Amino acid sequence: MNFLDLFNAVARVARPAHHDFVSIDTMDLRFVDSCFDSLDMIMIGMFMAMIYDIPDEIAKEMNPTTMQEMYDQIQQHKRRDPESLEWALEQIQ
Amino acid sequence: MIYLTDYRTASTTHVELIENLSYPQKVNWFPETYNKAKLGMIYPPHKLAEKVLDPQLITKIREKPAKTAFILAAGNGHLAGINPRKIPENDLNYAYKFLPFTLTQVYAGRTAQAFGEIEYISTDATACASSLKTMMDVQSLINYYGFDRVIVLSFEDAVSNSVLEFFGEAQASLSLKDEMKGITPSAFDEVNGGFHVGQGAVLAIFESERIAVDPMAQLMGAYTASENHTNAIGQKEDGEGYQKAINGALAISKIDPTQIKIVKTHGTGTKSNNVAEKFALESIFNDFVATSYKPKIGHTMGASGLLETCLLLDDLNYGVVPKILNRTASDSRYLSEDALSPDGMILSVASGMGNVYSAAVLSTEL
Numbered sequence: 484m485n486f487l488d489l490f491n492a493v494a495r496v497a498r499p500a501h502h503d504f505v506s507i508d509t510m511d512l513r514f515v516d517s518c519f520d521s522l523d524m525i526m527i528g529m530f531m532a533m534i535y536d537i538p539d540e541i542a543k544e545m546n547p548t549t550m551q552e553m554y555d556q557i558q559q560h561k562r563r564d565p566e567s568l569e570w571a572l573e574q575i576q
Numbered sequence: 577m578i579y580l581t582d583y584r585t586a587s588t589t590h591v592e593l594i595e596n597l598s599y600p601q602k603v604n605w606f607p608e609t610y611n612k613a614k615l616g617m618i619y620p621p622h623k624l625a626e627k628v629l630d631p632q633l634i635t636k637i638r639e640k641p642a643k644t645a646f647i648l649a650a651g652n653g654h655l656a657g658i659n660p661r662k663i664p665e666n667d668l669n670y671a672y673k674f675l676p677f678t679l680t681q682v683y684a685g686r687t688a689q690a691f692g693e694i695e696y697i698s699t700d701a702t703a704c705a706s707s708l709k710t711m712m713d714v715q716s717l718i719n720y721y722g723f724d725r726v727i728v729l730s731f732e733d734a735v736s737n738s739v740l741e742f743f744g745e746a747q748a749s750l751s752l753k754d755e756m757k758g759i760t761p762s763a764f765d766e767v768n769g770g771f772h773v774g775q776g777a778v779l780a781i782f783e784s785e786r787i788a789v790d791p792m793a794q795l796m797g798a799y800t801a802s803e804n805h806t807n808a809i810g811q812k813e814d815g816e817g818y819q820k821a822i823n824g825a826l827a828i829s830k831i832d833p834t835q836i837k838i839v840k841t842h843g844t845g846t847k848s849n850n851v852a853e854k855f856a857l858e859s860i861f862n863d864f865v866a867t868s869y870k871p872k873i874g875h876t877m878g879a880s881g882l883l884e885t886c887l888l889l890d891d892l893n894y895g896v897v898p899k900i901l902n903r904t905a906s907d908s909r910y911l912s913e914d915a916l917s918p919d920g921m922i923l924s925v926a927s928g929m930g931n932v933y934s935a936a937v938l939s940t941e942l
Contacts, residue, residue, distance in 0.1 A: 499629075529673055
């Protein structure tokens, strides 16, 4: 499963449905240059933590500024991997 | 002049019994809003609001820029659904991971930006009068501060442990004990009465005559008043608060009481409200029909005033003023049967704990 696909699917859930949404297509993108605001990023981070089973106290300290940083931090702290995109979305919806 | 140019509503007649409470009671609700609520990131009130945040309407507003204000009439400052007491574990318990997401002003800011450039964002915590109270703010913003549009979003965390415990303890909502005796929700009735707490939401767009196109109604005037009462959750039998609000709205509207023909009452059906609201209405008007939506959709609290007004406008489109459910006596004023809508203006009334009363006059004769 592609990490960017997972991120975009999770971000779509996290960002209010009535807000503009632009998918991210590169690992180098800085989140400040994306459509996601700070509260979106908090929700995305917590959803990712649920999917990868990262404890809340660690997840709350993870403040990635790029997609690559988010990926690296998840790899460092994860206690499981998502079975599929569908499975991941079931965890948060 | 101020016009109501569009709205969306969400309410339900679906009723379920919530048993695992200190005060078991039936509620009107959308159970799906609680899906995954225990994850602590998805809050039922937010899901409720999304039922009226129509992307097409939002796009329409974004494509027509104007000096715009956004008001979230939430009835409270907090949407956390918490209860400080030890209560039984039930489906209404939900966790929250980040306090900011539960504050109404934060939610207002997060939601307002979807509508494009907004000059003013505020919240209103005036309990069950909240959404109708904002009609006074709509007038001020458009008439005195140069706004051309005010977006009012209203919903409350109504079906939550906090609210159900509060209303149950205050004996305001209809108890299971009452229902087992055969009492059903109604208003202005000698036998039936009281209400279920209910989930509901409304999104309404008010615009000045400078930009309004194809309006649905004109907001003639609105007023909110307080009642001089030592009991902050009580109502005076002479309906002092209602009378002050109604007379204020009539004065702002510059109309005579005889021009009001349809009244959307607060209509909770509690004994105190029946007496106070009826006394006030009959002190001011003598030729009108009155309805209440609470027996049908439950008491949606902060959303109720404006939500029920929009539901009435829907019904008036079909030429009908709907009856008050579960009336046991024939009544052509506090309607026991649907009535053809008379020509004339509409009065909408709401009351909130903390001695607050709101009234708004609308006209569909455009």
